[in-house]
Amino acid sequence: MPRTHSASDRETWIRTISFLLLGSICYALPWSVFAALPIAADNNSVLRIQGSNTIGAKLGPALVKGLFEEQGLSAIRIEAGAAENEQRITGTHPDGRSISIEVAAHGSGTGFTALADGSAELAASSRPIKDSEATSLLALGDLKSAGAEQIIALDGLAIILHPGNPLSALNTLQLAQIFAGEITNWAQFGAPAGEINIYARDDKSGTYDTFKELVLSANGKALASNAKRFESSEKLSDAVSQDRNGIGFIGLPYIRQAKALAIAAGDSQPMLPSLTLIATEDYPLSRRLFLYNQPALNNPWARALVQFAHSPRGQAIVEQSGFIAQTVQAVNIPAHAHMPASYLDLAQNAQRLSVNFRFQEGSASLDNKARRDLNRLLAYLQAQNKLKGNVVLVGFGDAKADPARAELLSKLRAMAVRRELSKGGVVFRDIIGLGDELPVAANSVDEGRIKNRRVEVWVY
Numbered sequence: 001m002p003r004t005h006s007a008s009d010r011e012t013w014i015r016t017i018s019f020l021l022l023g024s025i026c027y028a029l030p031w032s033v034f035a036a037l038p039i040a041a042d043n044n045s046v047l048r049i050q051g052s053n054t055i056g057a058k059l060g061p062a063l064v065k066g067l068f069e070e071q072g073l074s075a076i077r078i079e080a081g082a083a084e085n086e087q088r089i090t091g092t093h094p095d096g097r098s099i100s101i102e103v104a105a106h107g108s109g110t111g112f113t114a115l116a117d118g119s120a121e122l123a124a125s126s127r128p129i130k131d132s133e134a135t136s137l138l139a140l141g142d143l144k145s146a147g148a149e150q151i152i153a154l155d156g157l158a159i160i161l162h163p164g165n166p167l168s169a170l171n172t173l174q175l176a177q178i179f180a181g182e183i184t185n186w187a188q189f190g191a192p193a194g195e196i197n198i199y200a201r202d203d204k205s206g207t208y209d210t211f212k213e214l215v216l217s218a219n220g221k222a223l224a225s226n227a228k229r230f231e232s233s234e235k236l237s238d239a240v241s242q243d244r245n246g247i248g249f250i251g252l253p254y255i256r257q258a259k260a261l262a263i264a265a266g267d268s269q270p271m272l273p274s275l276t277l278i279a280t281e282d283y284p285l286s287r288r289l290f291l292y293n294q295p296a297l298n299n300p301w302a303r304a305l306v307q308f309a310h311s312p313r314g315q316a317i318v319e320q321s322g323f324i325a326q327t328v329q330a331v332n333i334p335a336h337a338h339m340p341a342s343y344l345d346l347a348q349n350a351q352r353l354s355v356n357f358r359f360q361e362g363s364a365s366l367d368n369k370a371r372r373d374l375n376r377l378l379a380y381l382q383a384q385n386k387l388k389g390n391v392v393l394v395g396f397g398d399a400k401a402d403p404a405r406a407e408l409l410s411k412l413r414a415m416a417v418r419r420e421l422s423k424g425g426v427v428f429r430d431i432i433g434l435g436d437e438l439p440v441a442a443n444s445v446d447e448g449r450i451k452n453r454r455v456e457v458w459v460y
Contacts, residue, residue, distance in 0.1 A: 037071060037300050039097050045088070047101045047301040051111025051124035052206045053085060053233055054155065054251040055289055059321040060103045060124055063152075064089040066317050067308045073099060085231060101301065106231070107204025109133075115140065115292065121299040122306075123292040126155065126206030126251070127213075141295035150291040151369045152309040154324040155251050156273035157211055157285035160237060160258035162244045167191045169262040169270035172284060172442070175215050178247060181224030186245065198227040199240050199248030207233070210287050211249045218445045249285075252278065253322025266442025276331050278324045279354040281451065282440040288369065289323065310372070326373070328380035329354045330459060340437050346392060350458045353377070357417045357455040361446075364416060374417075377457065378424040384459075392430045392458040393417055398449035399436040406435035410453075417455045429460060 040046050061078045068076045073091030081088050090100040111123030112133040134143045177183045187193040201208040230236035233254040240246040241257040262270035265284035277283035293302050308314045315325040330351035357370045381387050395414030400406035411433025441448035
């Protein structure tokens with residue numbers, strides 16, 4: 001298992017941002033993010049963003065502020081908007097005109113509704129777009145395409161307790177039973193007796209959608225009717241930290257004064273929501289944060305913000321906002337006797353990179369994040385002079401009736417990544433398939449099987 005890192009690792013990660021080249025991580029756009037952008041003649045906002053509270057509370061406004069700085073604006077300020085959980089970022093153009101962008105953070109689902117009715121140009125979401133939403137928005141284009149689905153950061157759902165609760169770990173089934181109201185007292189886990197109080201985000205929240213999918217629905221449960229619901233991430237976290245019998249779920253930057261639990265899924269070991277485990281998406285409750293735009297990117301400010309979010313400076317802002325940037329770093333992995341022999345050799349003699357390649361559901365094609373990660377990895381290998389004979393790809397998969405078939409499929413996944421990286425001049429040291437070894441999620445559900453179908457990258 002990868003080692004658990006503390007929050008102090010964040011500064012080291014920020015340094016690695018410099019390895020990313022703007023041109024290598026962004027799909028080609030016909031103009032530069034630094035080009036002058038138009039100003040609304042009627043003094044209206046040049047861009048409206050609607051959706052996730054996880055993104056909109058802090059990260060979205062911070063990215064807008066960074067874009068304004070790149071555009072040479074002055075007197076930049078972030079102000080409260082017309083309603084709670086809404087903000088307006090304003091700045092002054094060198095010619096004296098005012099420019100503003102609005103960010104409304106009422107839940108991921110509201111972003112797609114706003115795209116549909118034209119009240120926003122970008123949807124911020126802490127979950128992937130649903131099939132039903134993509135279908136309803138087909139008039140705007142394919143919202144699942146690489147040009148429309150922008151993964152701007154990684155995050156992990158932290159399961160939080162009062163800091164005085166001695167419990168250290170739970171598995172996803174136990175979580176489901178707690179949040180469904182089936183386990184009601186902490187004494188059932190050996191903790192001091194007390195009736196468990198459940199805290200949850202509201203129904204419009206992508207955080208709640210993610211928790212429901214990964215924990216509740218995956219175990220055939222529904223949220224207990226007596227759960228206390230919140231639109232605000234900060235308010236939920238603060239409420240749990242003040243309740244000795246409380247438990248809640250929250251995005252990684254909002255742990256605040258609460259205590260985070262280690263979480264296990266299926267046969268995986270319990271994992272804390274650490275930087276490395278979220279970056280590789282091995283942590284059972286890791287997730288991606290998205291901006292969705294019309295594939296044609298008609299609004300120039302929307303185009304600029306998307307490109308800026310993928311840039312080195314944009315990803316540094318992701319880190320500074322408490323999320324995980326999509327950068328590449330080498331990590332030492334402690335060797336354990338339970339590791340397969342070839343993997344043990346890697347742990348003893350090589351370093352694992354903080355990127356995993358995953359695939360589209362039901363397909364051998366790389367997903368949208370993996371396509372961008374190819375360029376991020378190439379930039380890192382070139383900067384580290386490791387293009388020739390230093391890279392090992394390790395493929396994994398879900399359990400099959402025939403272990404030999406599982407091993408073959410896992411190696412074929414690694415070879416699919418090899419084909420793409422070879423185009424960038426990478427000469428490999430080895431390609432390994434380990435079948436269903438070292439699972440990071442439960443193979444009993446589709447989401448778990450998808451996470452287990454992955455390709456790791458190691459370097460000597």
